[in-house]
Amino acid sequence: MRLSTWGAVPFYQVKTSTLGKLARSASVCALLSVAWVASSVPAQAQQYQFNSVQINGNDRIGDAAILRSAGISRGQTISGGQLNDAYQKLQNSGLFESVEIEPRGGTLVISVVELPTLNRVRFEGNKRIKDEALEQLIGSTERRVFNPSQAEADAAAIAEAYNSEGRIAARVQPRIIRRDQNRVDLVFEIFEGDNVEIERLSFVGNRKYSDRRLRRVLGTKQAGFFRRLVKRDTFREGQVDVDKQLLRDFYLSRGYVDMRTSAVNGELTEERDGFFVSYNITEGQQFKFGEVSVVSEMPGVDAEAYRKIVKIRPGVIYSPTLVEADIARLERQAIRDGVDFMRVEPQVTRNDRDLTLDVSYVISRGQRVFVERIDIEGNTTTLDRVIRRQFDSVEGDPFNPREIRQAAERIRALNYFETAEVNAREGSSGEQVVVDVDVVEKPTGALNFGGSFSNNDGIGVAVSFAEENFLGRGQKLSLSISTAEDATRYGINFVEPALLGRDLAFGLNIDYAETNSSYASYDTERLIIQPSLTFPVSGNGRLSLRYTAEQIDLLERDPIENGLTIAGDIAADPQISSSIGYEYTYDTRRSGLDPTSGVLFQFSQDFAGLGGDSKYIKTVAKVTGEKRVFNEDVTLRATLEGGALAWQDGTNRVVDRFLLGPSIIRGFEPGGIGPRDTSGTSNDPLGGNLYVAARFEAEFPLGLPEEYGISGGVFYDVANLWDLDDVNLNGGNIQGEAGSFRHVVGVSVFWTTPVGPLQFNFSKALQSEDFDEEQSFEITLRTQF
Template structure:
């Protein structure tokens, strides 16, 4: 049975397979070898309306009369499909004619963005490559969607997506719509450090641009995670340690980790601090004829034992280069050679003076400035075309350009010029907004509630000029101010200022009002790296209205109710808190002197001084600050007026109300009483304060402080025969402060306890201030 079945199967195979083999062999004999090649004498392009036939054939790469293989025809099909011009393409040989059928991409009728609330349409549309009335391209639309998502990523919304959709219209047009899902902001929940021994995590977090989420993280977006900040944080952290002598400091890794729910980042800096070195011996060696090492040694203004810092070395080199320039030496190279004394943790520095390369600045090319004029950028350079090339001066110019605040990014680089001895300096900038419109609401127990409106433009019309207009009103006072500054008057480092002002203030302990308005001009110029001199002239008009005889002091009633004051003066200022050799300490000093009497109704000389010193201690966790202020006025025409005398406000002497100290007329004419504050010809105040953490998590933004103030106002020209006591009586106060950085602004709570005061003084045991900008 089985055998019979197998024989039957064999017979069937013979019947079907043998004829098939015969047919295949006949086909193989009949078909020539070149059956897969074509010779097209003509082409028939169908479906194209915008693209002409010649353009289609040019993209296909085929021409009439040439022989094309099946592979070449397929390549032509692929080129047409990848051209971005057609949705679909079909290629069909028909005899000696190749029929190409295409469906063109539609044109874009309009572009819309939906679902975006955090970023406006105008902010996103400028990022798109797709534009209306041009051919729609799916590849371009995908790139546009990625650009929108990237814009959200920069703001911390890492889960944001954008999906391109098309809506078909007639005449082969489409509306291109990007559907945006913004997602939630991804915050930096925690910033931690590994390997830090000398500085706490709290102190190091203060150095970084990035911040971790705080108590008001839903309102404050400064803690949003932005990956691009990591590079800046690395540089800031490195600069912090190197300025403190840690020459071996290194950041071994920065690890941002996304939480499982993708809602927060945890950033960890792994660092190696090393040891802190101090500066030892600093010497000069010269390999350049005409450069006397002893002369350059005098340019070293750094004492031994100071914490080593690259900034200190740079400052010394700059002084030596300036000295070389004054002596007529050109192309001087000054290189520091560092020798480490690991046993004593000292760095000995030898400055080697040698001949530098003979290279000149051919030109300075500036790009990227759409609004800012070229001259605003060029004036930051100490070199011009044709000067010897100095890499240090170029780097310093780049820093000055960044310091203007006009640009989001500044790149300065050199490239070879037309000859090997010439260099072209390329400056590439990216502008950023420089104007601001601010609305401020404030409250204090002294002045009550207040509102302020401020407009400022730091780069007016792209000329680098500053323009500011402000209006401020609070309980009992109103003011309006205008100022304009040209920082490069006469194309020099000379700042020209113009100002105008109007103010109305309630007189202390009286219903009278003091009205003052005027205008002024000033010029300011640097005297050194840290000092500046300002010369000014002001013309004021002031008047005191609302005084009532028998209720207000007769001293005030007898004074001229209004007067014009023409005064000229100067202010010398010195501040090395940011540029000094010690990054943890610095001082600021200002001295103002003025003379009134060049016209006007009053004549006096007045001087005022203010000095401040601050430092960080306890591994920079605690800030100590001491401030001294003092002043004196001498009336040259018989006496001084209330408008020109001194009084202390509640910020100058805490624990007392504004105008609450100093001479006071407590007896009115006719036996009555009044409480008119008279001010004084002299004042002095010293403030000592400390700010420190109080153990709360730093994301709460709450820290503490303690203070001790002592001061007084005294001296009058008219005391009504001794009826008014104008002697010097020191007032003193101690207190504690609570500082709280909130979404509304910085809050400060002062709890004061006056130690020394007079019976007629106006004391205050609690003071609260807040300022919010929106």
């Protein structure tokens, strides 16, 4: 009787198919051997007894280890089946290329060919994924026994990594090179292939929203004009589920509670370099809020008192986000009232007749469960306190599942972690809960190189360093240098978002700028030091308190002849202002009742006179309203703003007053409207103490393929800048001090490119003054790369 492997393969250049034969040879040989034994052995089971065992071919593995693996002892009587089992054990041990077992009288001869030792693992042909990343994917380890099955599995794992990046045509072939002393090198030859792009994203069943609008919702994008620079147009199978949830959230926030995605179909192009992806959706009907009520099932809690806290009103388009916001308000009020373990559960009643949803907030007493502790793992850089302050609950507080979910969202929103999982489990008793936080850190620092171009400041470059999680404390630190033909700027900005562990942000901004604009006959040097404190005052409102120390110097530029007023400002030498101020911001563009519209309101004042050379009050107010119409394909925007400078002491210079640029009124150069000194050759703008401006604009698609990223717009701007009270005119020839309204219309072209948003403005002044400086074309590009 002789059991052996069958058809050994030499180790020179073995490809995937050959490795598979090596790995599967044992099972084939076993079947052939068993068949041979069955055909040649008499019906009565044969018994064997060996007085000695002879082992041949083993260098690294000792005789005793081989016998233990085979399960055979000297002098033991075994059957033919047991002998076959011993062969199978040796073959399946993963240590031998081939095994032979042959009884020779009272001696059992075991001959083995050991698998070689893996000397070195290399990767060839990989550019997109580095060697270090591939090494983390494979199980083959240097200086271990080479395993053909493991090499095949490693090749499959590498191919899957490329597939996940959209390179489904990637191929991986393991190749073996034999070395001396029974060693081999394992080389993975990689053909990466090209990215499989999304050629077309389409939707079936959508009636309310166009394909163009829904494509903006998805995280995946169509392959565009700059497809080689865009990464989001690569097909990734795992992204489909994410996109389905994004679609669901989009429709839910707009009242379509029955929306569902019934299927997602992907079709590979004939060239196998692209996909056509189609989403089959059912929109359903849009629902609004019906009756909203509060019911108390908790003794001592007045439902009517809590009903006044609810913000939702009947007739508003239904959104789960608004319901969650109401519940959070009710629970916060309960904490202020000293009511523990209060739970608020929304009960929704559907009225198909009038397409409304009645919401009843049921107040009840929840389980008496406390937070035993919060365990945080995985944060190698970020301090525990940065994560803990995202929780409203601390150890010993009543457990509230909704608060835990909201804390999880806040932790993810920090953008410090690749993944962040927050789960609750039972603690040391049934009344205790342990909250587990598992995070995986990601890089939070960035060194950015950028560029800008505008016909106002010319071509510029920018270099900045930003760290969003400085020293793991959750602080933000940025250093920036930007240069353009007409301006140079250096800045340092630091933000502590949770001063003293509270929702109180401390900021420090230091900014130094030099300008030599072609739109003025003088140069400027400006240094600003500004610390600030910012905190919430309502759900959508924030208040910022600040102190500003500012030094500004006007420099004469030879050989230009300045106007008399500007010459007086230059002669005033550097001026220092010291002021305190505040800014209130109210913003509903993201968290308002209507997801298709929003309002931004800003109001600020600065009071100078705490030392320094100037004493004044500067007030600025702005309100912006935005609305998306025509199934959200068109965005309408209106802005009204104004400012007033009340000067009381010191030298009121041009750099202290308001100067209007294209960001406030298009169609004119920076400082192109308002009072002007024409006594010199420079025709300098003087600015004004008062201004008011309104901008109305619409942005809409142009009918071009969406992947080009080009859209259009129209605008109408009107503004006035006037008043030179408390200004030393020095006998200059002043025009436009009384002011007049300028009117401008124009069209815009927006081009979203991989290197940044590019904007073209073509404008025509309908009403202007003879001394104004018009600008009918403007182009702006800002980017980071």
